[in-house]
Amino acid sequence: MxxxxxxxxxxxxxxxxxxxxxxxxxxxxxxxxxxxxxxxxxxxxxxxxxxxxxxxxxxxxxxxxxxxxxxxxxxxxxxxxxxxxEALKALAIASRKRTKAKIIAVTGSFGKTSTKEALKLVLSHQGQVIASQRSYNNFWGVPLTLCQLPENYDYGVIEIGMNYPNEITPLSQMVKPDICLITTVERMHIENCGSYEGVADAKAEIFDGMDRGSPAVIKKDNPMFSRIEARARQKGLEVIAFGADPTADIRLLDTTVVDNKLLVKAMIGARELSYYVPAVGEHWAYNSLGLLAVVWQIGANVELAAESLSQFQLLEGRGAIKEINFGQGKITIVDESYNAGPGSMIAALKTLGRLQPGQGGRRIAVLGDMGELGSHSKELHIALSEPIADNKIDLIFATGEKMYDLFQVLDAKARGYHDNDLEVFSIKVAEQIQTGDVIMVKGSRGMRAYVGRMSKVIEKILERSKQFNTA
CATH class of the missing domain: 3.40.1390.10 (MurE/MurF, N-terminal domain)
Structure with a gap:
């Protein structure tokens, strides 16, 4: 009841x-x-x-x-x-005032929704917790989550997003986080924020609703760390740094891929922990450090949280890996279709590089435009050629005018197909998939409500798979 x-x-x-x-x-x-x-x-x-x-x-x-x-x-x-x-906001403020829950705010250029869900999972083993639904992280999603927070819950995990400067400040002031986590700061929304530094400043607005002495968990291995750290200290916050840097409070010691899972070794304060994360992307080692830092700082059981991470399942559109029957064998799809920016695109290419194709298969990246990059768009799209080569990606299928800038500079043998028409493009990609392939699909979300526009490619591949298997 x-x-x-x-x-x-x-x-x-x-x-x-x-x-x-x-x-x-x-x-x-x-x-x-x-x-x-x-x-x-x-x-x-x-x-x-x-x-x-x-x-x-x-x-x-x-x-x-x-x-x-x-x-x-x-x-x-x-x-x-x-x-x-206005009533929604008033109720959210009233809910925040009455709750005894520890309120955790999560933001970042990418990884915030998945990390929020992972936090919800690990904390659910230690108390009652509510978290933002889907990516409800904006001017109506944040107050909605607060309005749904029962008074006697132990934890509330609130995701806060932005497209422009000055959007996070009023949400943070409403949420009044007891602790915050910034997963990473990358060159997303740079068109709206004016510069990479502007993106960092917009993310740092999450500090504006926090009391002095509250912990701010920030990724140390990031070009904007010093800038964000300075903003946090100006607010009187305690900075908890995570990363591979030897001076980090939560330190990544090693990662190994074992049976398509990450074995992470980390130092959390004075404790050395080893735990599994059901992902292969190295960025998930960092996400796990950030969330365990939060668990540590709110006084919950870090060892239990690390153990609980093994039960986490990656979300569709945000890294979920699917093995699909295809003809006489199988293919693997890495579903990164929800959204894309330079940082998350590089992380996804690294993930693809860690996966081994089946016999006769290829590593294939299916890429759509990255949005909101402004005057930096061309150089940031072309710059993807380096991680494509580094991660031994065999074939690139690209859609969109911006991604054509990348497609043109690729080696001829790596150029699969380009088309601006997403429907035609998706059909063409599906027709060229073969048994043993590992396919990663990623691009900016576009205007579809809760799924990325690139999910159309996955739909067509699955349709062809069903035709193959029923033939």
Whole structure:
């Protein structure tokens, strides 16, 4: 049985709303399609849909009430407010004030969603924890997560993202993190932030809602470490550095790939630990160090957390590795299709380089444009030729005008196919896959809602696989 989350009195007090009904809610949602019996529905007006059009549907699905800024018949249980988005923020602030949970904020240029999910997993073995759903890390996703946080939980893991400067500051001030983790700072959103340093400054906004003396966990092996460290110390925060650098507080000693898993050896304070992460990419060794640093700093059991990491499963679009029956053999797909930037692209190419193709197979990278790079776009796309060579990638399929800059400079034997039409491109790629291939698919997300546009390539490969296996 679910515990009470919100009462009508608590909502009225937080939002200064009006209601003629008394109720207790056990859940909170802004999407009428996900309503479960007992939920409280908040009707947000978006650029395409208006939640007010779905209030009655939400009530029929079992919502105990709705928060609205329009009038409804008196028999419909609503809390009438001036503006539902302002009400969402007010409820988030009220939830943060009342909770006893340790609040962990996670940001970074890449790896934040997967690291957030890994933190949720390891902490779930040590207490009650809630974490942001999917990549709900923006101006409505962050307050939504706080509104869903039960008062008596032990941990809340809040992902905070940005596209532009000054977006993280108000979210951090709302979340008031007890501790924060910056996974890494790379050249993503550089078009919007003006420079690499501007990206670092935007990520460092996560410190703006933290109390003096709170820990900030930062990757030491990063060109922007000193800049971010200085910002943290200006705020009076305690800096906890992780990385391979000998001066790091959490130090990477060694990584080995064993049966497609990383065996990580690390020094955490005075303790040496060895543990497995179900991934092959070296960046996951760093992600694991960051999250174990958080576990250490909040006083949870580090050894248990390290052991729990072996149960983590990489997310679709964010590094999940799939072995697929293909004709008389198999192929391997590394699904990195959700999004891309220079740093995450290099990490994905390194992952591909660590995987061994089957007999007669090839290492294939299927790459789409990296967005929001501004005037640096051409040089950063072309620069991928070096990690492609270093990691012995046999064949490159590329789509998009920006990725064509890279395609042109590749050795002729490495050029597979290029097309700006994603549908045509995806079909062509699928037609050229053969048994034993290892295929990594990655590109910027584009406008598709919760999956990257490059997932179209994986769809076509899977379709061809089914045709092969039913022929």
């Amino acid at each position: 679910k515990s009470p989350l919100w009462t009508s009195d608590a909502v009225i007090e937080a939002t200064e709303g009006l209601s003629q009904h008394s109720w207790t809610a056990t859940g909170f949602s802004i999407d009428s399609r996900t309503i479960e019996p007992g939920d409280l529905f908040l009707a947000l007006k978006g650029p395409i849909h208006d939640g007010h059009d779905y209030v009655e549907e939400a009530i029929k699905r079992g919502a105990v009430a709705a928060i609205v800024h329009k009038d409804y018949p008196s028999e419909i249980p609503v809390v009438r407010v001036e503006d539902t988005y």
